[in-house]
Amino acid sequence: MKSELLLLLSLVFFSCGKNETLDVSSPDAKNKIHFSINEKGNVFYEIQSVGRPVLSKSVMGFTLKKTDLSEGFEVLSSSTTTHSSVWETVWGKHQTITNHYNELTLHLKQKQSGILLDLIARAYDDGIAFRYVFPEQEGLKEFIIMDEKTEFNFAGDYKAWWNFADYDNYEKEYYNSPITSIGDTVNFARRPDKEERANMCNTPLTIEVSDDLVISIHEADLTDYAGMNLLNQKNGPNLKAHLTPWMNGDLVRAKTPFQSPWRTVQIGENAGDLVESNLIMNLNPPNVYKNTDWIETYTYIGIWWELHIGKTSWAEKTQFGKPLPKTRPHGATTENAKYHIDFASEHGIKDVLIEGWDKGWDDMTGSWTGYGIFDWSTSTSDFDIQEVCDYAKKKGVRMMMYHETISDIDHYEPRMDTLFKMCRDLGIKTVKVGYTGDVNYDYDKNTYRQHHHGQYMVRHYKKMIQTAGKHELLIVNHEPIKFTGEQRTYPNIMAREGVRGQEYNAWSKGNSPEHGVVLPFTRILGGPIDFTPGIFEVMLPQRKWAKFEIRVRTTVAKQLAYYLTMFSPIQMLADLPENYKGKPAFEFLKNVPTNWSETKVLNAKIGDYYTVARKERGTDNWYLGSITDENTRQLTVKLDFLDPDKTYEATIYADGKDADWVTNPYPVEISKKKVTSKDKLDIKLATSGGQAIAFIAQ
Template sequence: MKRITSLALLCLFFGCQSKKTTTVSSPNGEHQIAFELNKNGQIFYQISSGEQKIIDLSALGFELKSRSLKQGFQLLKSETTSHASQWKTVWGEEEMIDDIYNEITLEFRQRKSNILVNIIARAFDDGVAFRYEFPEQKNLLDFVIMDELTEFNFAGDYKAWWNFADYDNYEKVYYSSSISEIGDSLKFERRVGKEERANMCNTPLTVEVNDDLVVSIHEAELVDYAGMTLLNTLENETLKANLTPWRNGDLVRTAAPMKTPWRTVQIGHNAGDLVESRMIMNLNPPCAIEDTDWIKTSKYIGIWWELHTGRTSWAEKVQFGKPLPPTRPHGATTENAKYHIDFAAKHGFEDVLIEGWIKGWDNMGDNWTGYGIFDWETPADDFDFEEVLRYGKEKGVRMMAYHETISDIDHYEPEMDRLYAEARNRGIDAIKVGYTGDVNFNTTVPNSYAQHHHGQYMVRHYRKMIQTAAKNKIRIIHHEPIKYTGEQRTYPNIMAREGARGQEYNAWSEGNSPEHGVVLPFTRLLGGPMDYTLGIFEVKLPQREWAKFEIRVRSTVMKQVAYFVTMYSPIPMAADLPRNYEKNMEAFQFIKDVPTNWSESKVLNAKIGDYFTIARKERGTENWYLGSITDENPRTFSIDLDFLHPDKTYQATIYADGKDAHWESNPYPVEVTKINVTAKDKLSIQLAAGGGQAIAFKALD
């Protein structure tokens, strides 16, 4: 690393100009972030790529409970550094990741208060990021942030992909509109009862500046701070950081020294560049777990889809306050668990998720509410925990436990260490943790609404949970989580999070649109891998008596197969019922064969909301796998195979939509063919409406 102190340059530059500006550029010189002080001592920044301005002058600063840190600043010092390193992932879309950037640290002092605030900015070849730092100082000890003034003032009214923000849930429909229309609840449907907030959106927010420039706004290294949403100020195309509050209105309770999360702007020439970007992870600290040999990727099946489709129940006798009908028995029985273990053992799945195996579900109220109803270890009457563990061990299959907390943090958090240690001692190394319902803590009033899911209190809880799991060598899958901000680099035992509308919405609502799966890779998945629960083969589902719409999965079977490549997760679930896979073993073979850990990933084509094709190389081999998906429109692509090894011949097993396949009228046809190919060849990929294609390239000796 080299360090260049630029005091002389600052004196020369600032001494002869009224505007005080300093800039840092990406290593390739393409992207720039520049800072400036106006005449009132307020700090601004702007971001450009080449000749294209992306973010125009945008304000920075804070309002504290005790004072304003909006203006009155002077620049004391500026220091630049360059960094170049490479690090190896425990698992991921790539084995080796380059971490190369130029950095500038600007040290400011507010004249009247003498408070010191630093701004640190990094410029990468795939984007820029900045954060605030409050160094240790006598003038600022404990303090409360009441507003973060960070703005993102876009240089034009570009097309954006976004969903409505609220403070407790990311499971939203994605919309595309101009930036000025983000959060427009007159034009786009907002679920007021779910606290979706007008003129606000979640991050990542992805924006198409022009045909050759795409950016995404997010954050990285969210540790002890409030999660950020974006507020449409309705002034020009300016979005403002909007932090999730504590219930009393405080945003962040903190003390110096401290650093905020990074505010990130990923930049690419096309949507595929965003998928290939590793900037979010690079902005997080290196792995904090010394021994990572126990952290393995895997695939799983489980007792899950049958619960959402209404075939069985989480509860034994009473679910959500209503007696269960005979047609909906308890799902997590010893017999059903053994059936799934047998299927997993036969087809090579390492884990079986069992939801509803503990007592307490019968005491849950409507809308997933309850207080103190779970102890997360007492089995249901018809579930023999010891026998299931013994049977799984005999078959070489692990049980994946499910801890539904219903956000009862006051009871769950003190038990985590003991529960995780006990699970590991019994051969369980993966736990799915759910956080439905309102957050309860430190209260004697049952079901009281205490804090928001995305505020500082829960950010702290999720971090403590990951660390406690790591201590006990437990892999974690989160549902109803805080957003991913690249922390899988630091704690790779956090394998996947939900944090978006997943497959379950297809079981009891109007479902996810055919374009939903070609929006997620360029929005939600930019933060980290998603547990989408893939591979539903029986896409036409039983109709519910209350539904005024068709309940079904809006894709072809082959799109569900292709998701195992396009919808990255190191621990994907084959989510359908085993009997539905047994009816279509030809297509199921790809799901059995596809790896979960990659050494390279290359986007071959991509357009947000329209189509996505990606090829991934299996870690430790020369084998490649390709996934391609489309929205409601059929498409044909010609794909160069130059990603393959130039000196090898491959057998390509092509899993494609069958003749006349269509997500709505004919979703089931699948055709499987085999041909030999080399890196010099091209392949024609034909996708049905709402369809997909998956290809396994096996290197021949």
């Protein structure tokens, strides 16, 4: 007891010293965050990994509307704790997750204003995180953040993988460059976009520090705050937090007690370590639902791809002010829905997504925006939602609801509770909610009133998830805010698009062969995506207006491998049903799991290749996906992830002879062989090719 008291007194004395310096290290002692305060009371942090600088001395603080909180701070006290626990996911890439960290809390006071501000830092074996906390206090009640000053000052001008920041859209191409070239609109904007922010990027931002050190900058537990972008300050490899604003320039409107999201730095020896990391989810609160039996993972088909490739239309009679041509009729008819339901029932597929079933599509004119034009509960004249849902139930299938809000939050949010109750009454399990267009756009005033990634929409998305949970519904979002690990707290938020996904291949120059081997180490680090893989007919109908070739820039085998590499608990079999009929490779899509107990990255190089193995939850079966960029690859993988006491039958779906994404994308060679954990496999990948393997325990 005496020794503990002496230790406590020495800690208090040390933490009250002038020019205070405090730090905390990860349980394995490899990762360390170090704080310091200079004579002016400016607060700084720096991060090291295995003794090497990752982030050099970096500024912290805020500017409030009435107060500058960037200097004049003193340390009142500090404390450290250690936490270690194990929790189980409802679904995910791992069944059990260890949450083990050392935590430092630094209590600060600004001398002039008397405002109290806490810094909390957590050091994990797979990274560092810190957040700001404004405790309840007499001197600060309600306040507005006008600037978050957090900087990320890198020790060198390392190679970065980034895409342009945009207050309303995350569906961007990825680039790689030195940190000092991030957001360079002159050299990297292949298609100039008025919404792309010069010298700014989204998060996650992934940085290759060296051959044995890779990091990713992101945020966790984004709650009642504005989404963070990163501003290239052009004064060296130095980035600064740049929050998405309200339309009047406010960044965050708050009242004490209040806390920021975690600022996260995932750290790994290689890119695969970032994929296997659970840092982002560990920083979110535990699951709020006592009963999760209603939450499930699965694959689905739908009336979707045919809309994008121009076979049918979302609208019933007119779209964007023009009559529908006879060559492109309405897609969401009762007859077409039953055709898809029959196919799903025959092949054991649980859900059929139906887009364009409701009133409102005919009323859009000129763009994907609208104000008060959608009903969300009334069917078009050629679609009977009750009949379709009843028919699906008889076939052991469900309709997946689609609500395209056109970002008309003023009208959609007040109706969510009623609409979600309607869905549950119809036997619907999952609602896909889209947010194309400008938030609360008003045609009459020719203006919109919010940004997608600001505090207003962060609040909306949380309310939507909570309302869906009340009715035991699952949510898939398109045009969303980014994932920051909230699927731990609300495991009914299954997937968020927020990515330049498959549909871009249907009506634009498409996604490059490299795109698929960048996403696992960038966007997907935030959380699962709805990428909509599984296109077998990769050569698409050409559009009269297009001055470029419209097609999918992969082999068919790579589309199979995407079900392992593009992590999601709800995966779409995106192609038309008729394109799957008679195709042996379709067996893989019918049987591929969507929930995993283990994930192991076998090899990875950002932008080049990626091989991942995942163990099916509840069985001893494993599945492997391997993909490459525009180059052919021959990779050798050890099968030591398999159970050493079992023999497996491996069914291999590989790029066939002479497969090439440009000239011959279709061949898929299917073979079987017996393997054990002592074996190795040679994986041969065609240009923009892939390989998918099912290891079934015998």
